[in-house]
Amino acid sequence: MTQSNTLARQELKQRACAAIERRKAELIGVSREILSNPEPGFREVKTAALVGQKFQEMGIAHRNGLALTGLKGTVPGGSGAGPRLAIIGELDSLVVNEHPYADPETNAAHACGHHCQIGMMLGALAGLMEPEVLEQLSGEIIPFAVPAEEFIEVGHRLDLRTQGKIEFMGGKQELIRLGEFDDVDMAMMCHTASDMGDRKFAIGGTSNGHVVKYVRFIGRGSHAGSAPHMGVNALNAASFALQAINSNREIFKDEDTVRIHGIMTHGGEAVNAVPSDVRLEWRVRSGSPKAVVTNSAIVDRCFKAGALAVGASVDITNIPGYLPMRHDTGLLDLFEQNSGSLIGPSSVLVMPIRRNRGGSTDMGDLSQLLPACHPYTSGAEGPGHSKDYVVTDYESAVINPAKIMAMVAIDLLSDGAAKAKEVIANHRPAMKKQAYLKFQRERATTVEFDGAA
Numbered sequence: 001m002t003q004s005n006t007l008a009r010q011e012l013k014q015r016a017c018a019a020i021e022r023r024k025a026e027l028i029g030v031s032r033e034i035l036s037n038p039e040p041g042f043r044e045v046k047t048a049a050l051v052g053q054k055f056q057e058m059g060i061a062h063r064n065g066l067a068l069t070g071l072k073g074t075v076p077g078g079s080g081a082g083p084r085l086a087i088i089g090e091l092d093s094l095v096v097n098e099h100p101y102a103d104p105e106t107n108a109a110h111a112c113g114h115h116c117q118i119g120m121m122l123g124a125l126a127g128l129m130e131p132e133v134l135e136q137l138s139g140e141i142i143p144f145a146v147p148a149e150e151f152i153e154v155g156h157r158l159d160l161r162t163q164g165k166i167e168f169m170g171g172k173q174e175l176i177r178l179g180e181f182d183d184v185d186m187a188m189m190c191h192t193a194s195d196m197g198d199r200k201f202a203i204g205g206t207s208n209g210h211v212v213k214y215v216r217f218i219g220r221g222s223h224a225g226s227a228p229h230m231g232v233n234a235l236n237a238a239s240f241a242l243q244a245i246n247s248n249r250e251i252f253k254d255e256d257t258v259r260i261h262g263i264m265t266h267g268g269e270a271v272n273a274v275p276s277d278v279r280l281e282w283r284v285r286s287g288s289p290k291a292v293v294t295n296s297a298i299v300d301r302c303f304k305a306g307a308l309a310v311g312a313s314v315d316i317t318n319i320p321g322y323l324p325m326r327h328d329t330g331l332l333d334l335f336e337q338n339s340g341s342l343i344g345p346s347s348v349l350v351m352p353i354r355r356n357r358g359g360s361t362d363m364g365d366l367s368q369l370l371p372a373c374h375p376y377t378s379g380a381e382g383p384g385h386s387k388d389y390v391v392t393d394y395e396s397a398v399i400n401p402a403k404i405m406a407m408v409a410i411d412l413l414s415d416g417a418a419k420a421k422e423v424i425a426n427h428r429p430a431m432k433k434q435a436y437l438k439f440q441r442e443r444a445t446t447v448e449f450d451g452a453a
């Protein structure tokens with residue numbers, strides 16, 4: 001690289017950052033508007049409409065309705081064809097009772113900061129679409145607003161699957177299936193975090209893979225006072241199963257970062273009848289796909305044990321969850337350099353590649369197929385997914401990551417996209433799309449067990 005190129009690139013970054021700075025109020029405003037209109041996955045109708053409106057205002061050609069609510073734009077650079085870089089923002093909220101910004105009707109709430117992701121995605125685009133910046137870039141920038149990262153409302157999503165509206169229940173999984181990442185060469189996004197101490201940006205580490213379970217215990221109802229002996233108590237079966245799961249916790253290996261947890265979504269019909277229909281949404285997380293498979297089988301065994309103990313039956317629907325995050329090292333280097341230059345290297349936390357945060361993301365699935373990066377930015381307070389998780393510093397949560405992503409994109413796509421081509425050449429995907437779909441489909445199983453047989 002020549003000296004003049006280096007200077008030119010710095011100049012491009014400064015112009016992109018200045019454009020983001022000029023639109024700061026608008027970008028934070030978009031994030032706040034989404035915060036006030038939270039919608040869980042595959043239901044992000046208002047959020048998608050807002051993104052569509054913003055794309056239109058910015059002159060971004062796009063398609064919508066992808067995996068029900070996703071929007072995918074395309075912004076060609078002015079220096080000819082080249083790699084296509086997706087900048088991703090997640091549309092969906094969680095459901096968290098008592099969150100200060102919860103929807104009073106649905107309890108939907110942005111307790112994971114995804115509302116900031118749309119602001120930062122639009123901000124990065126605003127910087128990159130400055131005419132003197134865009135004309136120096138090769139290839140294409142693909143702003144991609146994706147649905148349903150939070151794997152919740154499993155019963156509802158099973159209904160969508162039954163109706164043929166989706167096959168996979170995570171947004172990026174479904175978009176991979178639909179071929180919407182076939183024309184994407186690399187992908188990046190940033191996620192807000194609240195646990196960073198005095199750091200403002202964190203890169204590296206990994207996440208858990210998981211399998212999702214929809215479990216139905218079926219017993220037999222009868223009068224709980226006069227004829228309990230005529231019933232089969234499905235709630236007791238479930239309760240016994242949960243105890244069986246807890247009895248296995250001592251065999252899980254520390255290095256597998258196992259998390260097994262869930263909720264009961266239906267616990268019986270009426271207090272005076274023996275419960276005959278009890279439903280759980282369950283999750284088995286582990287650090288490697290192999291451990292997910294092993295631990296999922298243990299949990300299925302425990303559900304059967306509950307049914308066996310009281311003579312109930314159990315139906316387990318196993319749903320392919322997410323794969324562990326696999327950061328591309330070339331992209332990590334660019335995020336480290338650019339975040340360091342924006343906020344100072346001492347504000348950037350570089351996590352060891354094996355450090356597992358315990359959670360899961362469908363960015364992990366995408367990272368198995370192409371170069372991807374999923375850093376964290378500060379700006380939130382309170383435990384994630386709780387009523388106390390609130391973004392308090394929008395500069396850190398929206399503006400900084402917008403600038404950092406714009407700077408990384410400039411490094412990748414300027415100079416004939418030499419850096420992007422290098423990242424792609426050095427990247428070894430863990431699997432190809434067809435192998436991914438096969439692997440995930442093999443995990444979609446149903447188990448029916450009759451404990452009275």
Ligand SMILES: [Zn+2]
Binds near residue numbers: 111112385
């Ligand atoms: Zn989350």
Ligand SMILES: [Zn+2]
Binds near residue numbers: 112113114149191
């Ligand atoms: Zn999240």
